[in-house]
Amino acid sequence: MVDKMIDLDGRIGPLPARAWGLILNFIGNALAVYGGIGFMQDGSRLPILIIGVAMTLVCLLVLAKPSK
Amino acid sequence: MSEQYPIAEKIPTEVLEAEVKQLEALKAKPPLFRLGGYLRMGGPGFMDSALTLGAGTMTAAMLSGAIFGYKTMWILWVSMGIGMFMMAAMARFTCRGGIPIIAAQKKYHGWIVGGLMTALIGNVAVAVIFNYGQVSLGTHLIESLTPLIGFEFPRQINWVLYMAVTSVIVLSYGRKGRRGIKFVESFMKVSIGIMLLCFGACLVLVGVNWSEFFRGIFIPWLPSGVEGLDLFIASSAAAIGVMDWVFFNYAGLARGWGKKHESLARFDIFIGLFLPFILVNYLVLSVFAGTLHQQGIHPETAPELAQALMPLLGHTWSQVLFYIGFLAIPITTTVGISLAGAIAIHEAFGWKPNVNSWRWRICVLLPQIGFLAVWYPRPVWLVIAIGAFLSLTNNIVGWSFYLLFNDKRVLGENKNRSYIWNLGILLQVTLINCIAIIYVFNRLGWWIK
Numbered sequence: 001m002v003d004k005m006i007d008l009d010g011r012i013g014p015l016p017a018r019a020w021g022l023i024l025n026f027i028g029n030a031l032a033v034y035g036g037i038g039f040m041q042d043g044s045r046l047p048i049l050i051i052g053v054a055m056t057l058v059c060l061l062v063l064a065k066p067s068k
Numbered sequence: 069m070s071e072q073y074p075i076a077e078k079i080p081t082e083v084l085e086a087e088v089k090q091l092e093a094l095k096a097k098p099p100l101f102r103l104g105g106y107l108r109m110g111g112p113g114f115m116d117s118a119l120t121l122g123a124g125t126m127t128a129a130m131l132s133g134a135i136f137g138y139k140t141m142w143i144l145w146v147s148m149g150i151g152m153f154m155m156a157a158m159a160r161f162t163c164r165g166g167i168p169i170i171a172a173q174k175k176y177h178g179w180i181v182g183g184l185m186t187a188l189i190g191n192v193a194v195a196v197i198f199n200y201g202q203v204s205l206g207t208h209l210i211e212s213l214t215p216l217i218g219f220e221f222p223r224q225i226n227w228v229l230y231m232a233v234t235s236v237i238v239l240s241y242g243r244k245g246r247r248g249i250k251f252v253e254s255f256m257k258v259s260i261g262i263m264l265l266c267f268g269a270c271l272v273l274v275g276v277n278w279s280e281f282f283r284g285i286f287i288p289w290l291p292s293g294v295e296g297l298d299l300f301i302a303s304s305a306a307a308i309g310v311m312d313w314v315f316f317n318y319a320g321l322a323r324g325w326g327k328k329h330e331s332l333a334r335f336d337i338f339i340g341l342f343l344p345f346i347l348v349n350y351l352v353l354s355v356f357a358g359t360l361h362q363q364g365i366h367p368e369t370a371p372e373l374a375q376a377l378m379p380l381l382g383h384t385w386s387q388v389l390f391y392i393g394f395l396a397i398p399i400t401t402t403v404g405i406s407l408a409g410a411i412a413i414h415e416a417f418g419w420k421p422n423v424n425s426w427r428w429r430i431c432v433l434l435p436q437i438g439f440l441a442v443w444y445p446r447p448v449w450l451v452i453a454i455g456a457f458l459s460l461t462n463n464i465v466g467w468s469f470y471l472l473f474n475d476k477r478v479l480g481e482n483k484n485r486s487y488i489w490n491l492g493i494l495l496q497v498t499l500i501n502c503i504a505i506i507y508v509f510n511r512l513g514w515w516i517k
Contacts, residue, residue, distance in 0.1 A: 008474075018474060022467045022497070029501040036297070037514065056498065064491040066484050067474045 009067045021063045028055025073168060073321035074420050078245035088328045095331075106335045111253035112319035113333075113340025116155075116312050118256040119404025120341070121263070121348055122198065123205040123370055126397050128303070129349045130373040133356030134366050136291070138277070138284030143303045144349050145285070148342055150499070151308035153492025154466070155341065157473045157484070158313050159333035162320035164482035169317045169469065170415035172478055177468045185461040186468070187416035190310035192434075193454045195409030199402055199438035200445075206230045206398035207442055208371040213391035216384055227442045234402040238432045241407055242322060242423035249322055252403065259396040260344045266393025267351035273386050274358040281354060301502050307345070309500075310465050315408040316341075318415075355390075406435045459507035466497040 008017050015023075028051075035049025087109065094105040132140045161167040173182030207223035207230055214221040221229075241252045290296030320333055356373070359380040360366070367373050374394060378387050410432035414421045422428055470493050472478045484490055 009476075016471065018471055019467070022470070025494070025498065026463070026501050026505075029498055030505045033502060033505045033509065034514065037509070040297075060491060060494045060498065063470075063494055064487050066487060066490060067476065 006062065008063070008065060018063060018067075021059055025056060025059035025063065028052050028059055032056055072166060072324065073318070075242040075249075075322040075423060076324035078242070079324045080245070083246055084324045084326070088326070091328055091332055103339075106332060107339065109332055110336035110340045111249070111257075111323060112316050113336030113338075114256045114260060114344065115253060115319050115340075115404055115407075116308075116316050116337075117341045117344040117348075118260055118400035119315060119408065120308060120312055120345055120401075121260075121397055122401035122405075123201040123398055124198070125349065126205075126352060126394070127370040127373070129352040130356045130370065131366070131368070133353035134360035134373065136289075137357040137361045138280045138354065139289045140299070140303075141281070141284035141350060141353060142286065142288050143300060144307070144353075145346055146288075147303050147307035148345055150492060150496050151312075152337060152342060153489055154313055154469065154496055155308065155316060155337045156334060156489065157469065157493060158317045159320065159330060159337060160473070160479065160482065160484075162317050163325050163327055163330040163333055164479060166321060166326065167317075167478065168321060168415060169314055169472070170412065171418075172472055173465075173468050174415075174418075176472060176475065176478065181464060181468050183416040186310060186314060186465045187412040189454070189457045189461050190465055191314055191412030192409045192416070194311055194458065195405040195412075195435045196437065197451060197454050199405060199435035200441040201438075202398035202402045202405075203227065203230060203438040204441035205370050206395060206402070209374070209391055209395045209398070212371070212375065213388065213395065216388050216391070223442050227439045230399070230402075231436055231439050234399060234406070235433060235436060237403050238406040238410075239429060241432070242421075246323075248423070252407075256400055256403070259400045260348070262396045263348050263393045264344070264351065266389040266396075267348065267355060270355050270381060270386055270390050270393075271351050271358070273381060273383075274355050276354055276358060280357070284357075285350075298506075301499060301506065308341075310462050311405065311408050312341075313469065314412065315404065318408075318411045402435065402438075406432050409435055456507065460504050463497060463500040463504045466493075466500050470494065470497060 006017055008021070010017050012020055030052070031048055032052030032055075035045040035047075035052050038045025039049050090105070090109070094102045097105070158169065161169050161172070170182045170187050173186055175182075207227050210221055210226040210230065211223045214226075237252060237255055240248045242248045290300055316337070320329070323329075325333060356377065359377055360373070363380070365376050367376050374390070377390065381387050381390060410428060411421065413419070413431045413434075414428070419427065470490070473484050473493065474490070476483050
């Protein structure tokens with residue numbers, strides 16, 4: 001669905017769409033790690049962990065699509 | 069970008085054509101015969117595994133075996149397995165169009181990404197700084213080995229031998245065309261064989277708890293909490309990195325590999341890189357799991373670990389074998405990282421590599437400054453600075469390779485068409501991202517203490 005809406009081969013502003021995807025994935029990874037630390041320490045930050053993991057998964061699944 | 073890599077220019081066209089004919093003839097042969105032929109013709113993959121199996125990897129394997137027993141063995145094949153996708157992409161860059169990866173990065177992503185992050189930080193700085201560890205370990209091992217065979221050879225003197233042997237080998241690379249490359253590749257193959265034989269003999273002596281061994285390989289286990297997360301991310305991201313990717317690409321280009329070599333390149337990645345890396349690590353880890361782990365002894369450095377193992381090996385010959393196998397590790401890594409560093413300096417500044425020039429010789433011998441490790445530890449501030457640069461830039465290099473692999477301008481019709489291949493590369497990129505994130509979180513004091 002999402003990958004059909006986004007043209008991964010095109011550009012969005014100064015960067016190719018794939019590069020923006022990599023940046024989003026990085027942000028998702030950071031949220032997942034930050035949330036994971038809190039969750040492991042005292043059970044806090046679960047929503048951040050879930051958002052981070054979900055962002056990471058979506059980015060990976062979308063960015064894995066080969067270019068046309 | 070499709071012109072031949074300068075080191076390969078000395079290989080006569082007839083030799084390359086004969087190799088292609090040999091490869092085609094091999095395809096019709098039975099599997100065992102084909103295996104032998106590919107083993108003989110492979111090389112860059114073996115060079116990569118010999119480079120990767122260094123002081124750091126071995127210390128990690130010994131420590132894992134001594135502390136956790138067989139339990140963390142699964143991490144090795146998982147992490148190396150994830151790394152195979154990027155290595156296969158490097159084979160594609162090499163064989164389909166003869167693309168030098170750093171030059172492509174400089175062209176499409178700029179000098180900062182190609183010249184600075186990949187070449188100078190990811191390769192040259194790593195070669196110079198990490199060779200300190202190799203020389204330190206190598207000279208320690210010679211010092212410990214020689215009394216077992218009847219004479220003393222302290223590291224304050226034996227560094228000359230270490231430096232001479234490694235210098236002669238690195239200076240041979242590419243000389244007299246194919247022969248020089250073949251010599252270095254054969255040296256790496258033989259050294260890997262020595263590691264397998266020596267560690268294998270020690271393991272036979274120590275014995276294996278087979279049920280624990282197979283549980284360790286197939287049942288994932290991690291220490292609880294943050295220690296487990298740290299161990300998994302560090303091991304996964306460290307198995308193969310920027311230097312391995314880049315070196316495989318250029319070592320293949322130096323062999324003059326083309327489209328018809330891609331199946332050989334993939335075989336070389338699996339048999340030359342994946343298998344030796346896994347097997348040597350398994351052997352070393354198992355030796356320590358069967359000895360120091362049982363005794364509850366956990367020294368921290370490689371020489372201390374090796375020394376603690378000696379009384380448990382018993383016979384003098386087995387101790388000698390262990391030291392010989394172990395010595396092959398820093399020597400081959402010094403050779404590999406020296407070549408990778410020299411190639412990278414040339415690519416960073418757009419110099420044409422000429423193995424007979426003084427510029428090449430100086431570049432390839434630059435890591436030999438590591439001989440200072442005999443008297444001084446690595447300068448801590450430099451290690452911290454390089455570690456920081458590496459942690460923060462390796463993932464961007466991974467991003468760059470993924471983008472190039474999916475860019476029609478670079479590979480044309482040969483660009484990636486596989487969803488799974490991209491997914492594998494992205495998994496590795498995500499792990500390297502986590503290294504950068506954890507590094508920043510550590511600095512900010514957000515990481516669990």
